Each structure stands twice: as C-alpha cells, then as structure tokens.
Amino acid sequence: MENSRREFIKKAALGAAGLTVGGLANGMSAKSYNKIIGANERLNLAIAGLGRRLGAYYEPVKLKSSNVELVYLCDVMKKQRESGMQRFSKHIDYKPKLENDIRVVLADKNVDAIFIATPDHWHAPGTWMSVQAGKHVYVEKPCSHNPREGEILMECQKKYGKVIQMGNQQRSAAETIDIVNQIHNGAIGTAYKAIAFYAAQRGEVPIAKKAPVPDGLDWDLFQGPAPRTAYTHDTWDYNWHWYGWTYGTAESGNNATHELDVARWALQVEYPEYVSVEADKRHFKNDGWMVYDTMDASFRFPGNKIIKWDGQSRNGYKTYGSDRGTVIYGSNGSVYVDRDGYRLYNREGKMIKESKASGNEAGTALGGGGDMTTRHVVNFFEAIRGKEKQNSPIDEGAKSTHLCHLANISYRTNKSFAVDTKTGHIRDKEAMKFWSREYEKGWEFKG
Numbered sequence: 090m091e092n093s094r095r096e097f098i099k100k101a102a103l104g105a106a107g108l109t110v111g112g113l114a115n116g117m118s119a120k121s122y123n124k125i126i127g128a129n130e131r132l133n134l135a136i137a138g139l140g141r142r143l144g145a146y147y148e149p150v151k152l153k154s155s156n157v158e159l160v161y162l163c164d165v166m167k168k169q170r171e172s173g174m175q176r177f178s179k180h181i182d183y184k185p186k187l188e189n190d191i192r193v194v195l196a197d198k199n200v201d202a203i204f205i206a207t208p209d210h211w212h213a214p215g216t217w218m219s220v221q222a223g224k225h226v227y228v229e230k231p232c233s234h235n236p237r238e239g240e241i242l243m244e245c246q247k248k249y250g251k252v253i254q255m256g257n258q259q260r261s262a263a264e265t266i267d268i269v270n271q272i273h274n275g276a277i278g279t280a281y282k283a284i285a286f287y288a289a290q291r292g293e294v295p296i297a298k299k300a301p302v303p304d305g306l307d308w309d310l311f312q313g314p315a316p317r318t319a320y321t322h323d324t325w326d327y328n329w330h331w332y333g334w335t336y337g338t339a340e341s342g343n344n345a346t347h348e349l350d351v352a353r354w355a356l357q358v359e360y361p362e363y364v365s366v367e368a369d370k371r372h373f374k375n376d377g378w379m380v381y382d383t384m385d386a387s388f389r390f391p392g393n394k395i396i397k398w399d400g401q402s403r404n405g406y407k408t409y410g411s412d413r414g415t416v417i418y419g420s421n422g423s424v425y426v427d428r429d430g431y432r433l434y435n436r437e438g439k440m441i442k443e444s445k446a447s448g449n450e451a452g453t454a455l456g457g458g459g460d461m462t463t464r465h466v467v468n469f470f471e472a473i474r475g476k477e478k479q480n481s482p483i484d485e486g487a488k489s490t491h492l493c494h495l496a497n498i499s500y501r502t503n504k505s506f507a508v509d510t511k512t513g514h515i516r517d518k519e520a521m522k523f524w525s526r527e528y529e530k531g532w533e534f535k536g
Contacts, residue, residue, distance in 0.1 A: 130474055135161035135194045135224075137215060138206035139173035141327070142229055142256075145459075146204060149466035151180040157470060160200060163188045166325065167305030189307055191215060195222040202252075202473060205229060208329050209343075210336045213238035214314040217534060220251040227469045229256040231342040231490040232483065236513065237525035239487035239494070241534050246483050248536075254469040254479060255486030257350045259428065261465035264444045265351065266480075268424055268431040272355050276433060277419025280356050284397045284416045285348030287340070290405035296377035297321035297332045314532035331378045334501075339380040340402045341493040344413070350489035351415045351426060352396045359488055360513040361388040361396075364495045365505035372403040386496040391510055398496060428461060488513070498523045 134157050136146060150159050162173045162185045170187045177185070188194055194203065195218060202225040205215040213233040216226045232255040233239040246253050259265050272280050300322040302308045308320050315335050329336040330343055337343070353359075368384035386398040399408065409416060414427030422441075425432045430445040447460070471477035491513050498520050499505060506517040515521050 130156055132157045132201045132470060132473060133160045133199050134158065134202050134204065135163060135197075135200050136173075136204040136206060137163040137191045137194065138204075138208075138211070138229075139164040139166075139169040140206065142206040143173055143176065145462045146206075146466065147177065147180045148463045149470070150177075152463075152467070155467060155470055158183075159185045161186050161188050161194045161197070163191050163194050165189060165307040165310045166303075190310060191218070195219055195224065198223070200224055202227065202469075208311075208336045209338045210234045210315050211313050213242055214532065214534070216242055216253060217245050220245050220249040220253065223249075223251075225252040225469075225473050227254050227256065227466065228486075230346040230486070231255075231338050231493055232486045233490055233494070234338060234342075235524065235526050236491055236494045236498075238534075239491050239513075241536075242483050243487050244536070252469065252472045252479060253483035253486075254465070254472070254481050255483060255490070256462070256465065257347060257481050257486055257489065258462045258465035259347060259351055260354070260481040260485070261468050262428065262446065262461045263464075264430040264446050265426055267444065268426055268433065269351075269355050271433070272417060272419070272424060273357065276422065277417065277424060278421030278436075280417055280419045281393065282395045282397070282418040283352035283356055284399060284409070285345065285352045286399040286401075286409050286415070287344045287348065287413045288401045288405055288407055289344075289403065289412065291382070291403045293373045293376040294328055294331050294378045295323050297324060297328070297379075312529065314528050316527055316529050328377070331380055333379045334497075337380075338493060339497055340382070340400050341384065341386070341398070341496045342490065345384075345386075345398050345400055345493050345496070346490055348413060348415045349396065349398060349492045350486070352417070353489050353492065354485070355415070355417045355424075355426075356390070356394050356396065358390040358392075358394055358396070360491065360510045361390050361495070361508050362510050363389040363505070363507050364499050366496050366499035368496075368500045381500055384496065384500065386492075386499070388492055388495070396492070398492075428459075 139162055149155055150157055159181060162170060164170045164173065174187060194200060203219050205212055205226060205228040207215060209231060212228050216228045219226045232242060242253060298321060299319050302320045306325055311325055324332055366384060366386045368381035370378060370381055371383045382402040384398060384400040388396045411427055414425060417424045421436050423434045432440050433442040435441050468477055468480045472479040501523060502520050504517060504520060506515050506520050508515055
C-alpha cells in the first residue's frame with residue numbers, strides 16, 4: 090500500500106510538471122488539474138436528508154484540507170433537493186447530483202461515505218444499509234430509533250469494519266476534551282454525579298390531521314422502514330418529532346443525547362443498573378404535541394454514580410444559568426461544561442479555572458452547526474483515512490443514545506426498572522416489549 094502510494098506521488102509530481110508546461114495551456118482547467126492532486130485520498134460524499142442540519146456541513150465539505158467531493162444530495166422532498174443545491178452552490182464550485190432515493194446513492198460504488206441527516210426512524214436503517222453497501226457513515230443523533238437498532242449498529246461496525254460516527258459533536262470540542270481529561274485525572278476527585286439539562290421555548294404545535302401528501306414529497310420513501318400510515322398535516326417538516334413514536338424519539342433522543350453523552354463520558358460509565366423517570370406534557374395541553382415536553386430522568390450506575398436529565402422543551406427558564414449543558418460533581422470539586430467551554434470549581438464553590446471556546450456552536454437554535462461540528466466532521470474524514478483516532482466510535486454513540494431510549498421506555502410504561510449493566514437489556518418483560526419496533530415488510534435488518 091505504501092509503495093503504491095509513493096508511486097502515485099511520484100507519477101503525480103511528474104504529471105504535474107508536464108501539466109504545468111503544457112496541460113493548462115492546452116485547455117485543462119485549474120479545477121480539473123486540482124482534482125488530480127491528492128486524488129488517491131479524496132473522499133466522495135453523499136448527504137441524505139437536506140433539512141435544517143444541512144448548513145452544518147458547508148464548512149467541512151468546502152475546506153480544501155478536507156479533500157472531499159460532494160457527489161450526491163439526496164432527499165425525499167423535491168423542494169429540499171432544489172434548495173439544498175442552491176444553498177450548497179454558495180460554498181462549492183461544482184454541482185452534485187440530486188437524488189430522491191438513498192438506495193440509488195448506495196448502489197454507486199464511487200461513493201465512499203454518506204451523511205445520514207434524516208428523521209430519526211431512518212438513522213439506523215440508513216446506516217446499516219450504507220455500511221452493507223461499503224460506505225462509511227456520519228449519522229446524526231440519535232443514532233437509533235430504539236435499543237435494538239443500537240445493538241445492530243455496533244454489530245455492523247465490527248462485521249464490516251467501516252467508520253460510523255454519530256453527530257455528538259461535543260466529543261470533538263477542544264475545551265470539552267480538555268476538561269473531561271482533567272476529570273479523569275482527578276481534577277475534582279472522584280466524579281460521582283452529573284446533571285445534564287436542556288431548556289427551550291418551543292411553542293404550540295398544530296394538531297396532526299389527515300391531509301393530502303405535499304407536492305414533491307415521496308411519502309412512501311419518507312416512511313421507509315416505518316409501517317405505512319396516511320399522511321397527516323405538517324408531519325414531514327420537523328413536527329414528526331412530537332407526533333408520537335413512529336418517526337421520532339421525543340426530546341430525549343432529539344437533544345438529551347448530547348448532554349447525556351458528555352455526562353456518561355465524564356463519569357466513565359456505560360449501561361445503568363436502574364432507571365426512573367417522571368415526565369409529562371405540561372404546556373399547551375390542547376395542541377398537537379403527543380409526547381412529554383418535560384422530563385426528569387435518573388440513571389443509577391455501578392459504583393454509586395448517577396446521571397440525571399432535566400429536560401424542558403417548552404419552558405425556557407435557565408435553571409443552571411444557560412439553556413443547555415452538563416454539571417459534573419466530584420468529591421473535591423465540580424465542573425460546569427457546555428458548548429461555550431467550561432468552569433472548574435473547588436469543593437468550596439470557588440471557580441479556579443475557566444476556558445472559553447474560541448468558536449461558536451449553536452445551542453438550542455434549530456439546525457445548529459459551527460466550529461465544533463466542523464472539527465467532528467473533519468475527524469470523521471481523517472478517521473476514514475487512518476490519520477486520526479475517531480473521537481466518537483459508534484459504540485460510544487450507541488450507549489449514550491441507549492440512555493435516551495431507556496428514559497422513553499420508562500415514560501411509556503410508567504415504570505422504573507433494573508437494567509443489565511453488561512448488555513443494557515431491561516429486566517422487565519413489559520418494558521422489553523419496546524426494545525425494537527415493527528418494520529414495514531422488506532425493511533427489516535438483514536444481517
């Protein structure tokens with residue numbers, strides 16, 4: 090491999106010399122010339138799902154140092170495809186192909202990696218279909234719609250050997266990496282508890298009523314692995330998050346994933362031994378929101394460690410001083426960490442160190458993106474090339490997402506329950522009924 094690489098570099102250098110003399114003069118464009126240099130490490134990318142998250146990919150894709158080419162923009166909604174092309178055209182000087190069906194994209198052997206930025210119910214199926222087709226995957230959070238899908242993704246990574254990175258971008262934040270390392274090295278003594286929180290001001294949601302399928306939407310393909318149902322108004326555009334469990338994972342999967350991941354990382358824990366939840370719909374009682382909008386979840390881990398999730402979807406009161414973040418308590422001090430950096434306190438509550446992020450990553454704003462995401466995506470690219478250690482292997486993403494699923498299952502069954510700390514399986518027959526889901530015939534996982 091190394092010999093062939095050296096041979097390529099030698100030939101590229103000779104070719105470049107020839108092109109300098111005659112190639113460009115004979116009509117080869119600078120763009121065509123640039124495609125030759127570094128072509129052996131160039132990654133051909135596709136993006137599936139062109140909604141609010143698309144803007145997060147502009148910067149990492151357009152960077153020359155990323156050495157990537159976007160070859161497909163894929164979405165089941167025609168206007169999303171057209172809008173995606175228009176928006177990306179401001180950042181790249183070429184045109185990707187537009188495609189409705191992800192299966193067409195995956196059949197193209199020239200595609201090296203794909204971004205899955207679809208609704209939640211597509212995340213895991215889109216990922217396992219991709220790795221089975223030989224692609225590396227960057228899948229947005231949550232990486233799965235139910236616990237079994239998390240198991241499947243870990244199994245697929247081991248079987249197919251592809252890089253699978255979840256969009257838990259704080260794993261690539263320099264300040265968060267720094268403070269987590271300090272915690273692991275005893276900066277606050279023994280870390281024993283973390284509170285992960287989120288406070289937003291989401292408003293009323295329309296009641297979902299049967300309606301004609303919007304023009305340009307492939308409703309059958311939107312549903313994909315989910316059982317077929319009639320279309321309801323406003324479902325395809327974000328509100329699928331709140332219209333039951335067919336497509337979404339509520340606020341736990343939507344946002345708790347991020348902070349619970351930081352909490353679990355800091356405390357160095359994997360699967361909990363016990364889960365309890367208090368949650369309900371507290372606001373706009375008569376609107377179309379069909380799941381909880383307020384949740385208080387507790388996860389007890391071996392070693393008497395605990396993680397709590399304080400989620401407020403529609404109450405913007407900043408209980409902990411900001412709209413999202415994680416507080417970690419230790420025997421000799423505490424840490425407050427969020428996307429803006431961290432503050433380290435001693436046991437008396439005096440701040441002894443502060444580090445602010447130099448970049449800017451969106452907090453509760455829809456869509457997000459920023460320096461943190463760019464670093465996370467670039468880490469994905471370099472992990473594929475074997476040049477960087479992956480910041481978020483899918484095992485880590487799946488275990489953090491698993492906490493969200495356990496919280497949702499506790500809410501749906503109105504039960505607290507014990508958990509097997511080695512497998513994450515629930516020690517309750519009724520709750521285990523939610524371990525997987527019903528799939529549309531033909532869309533089940535085929536290992």
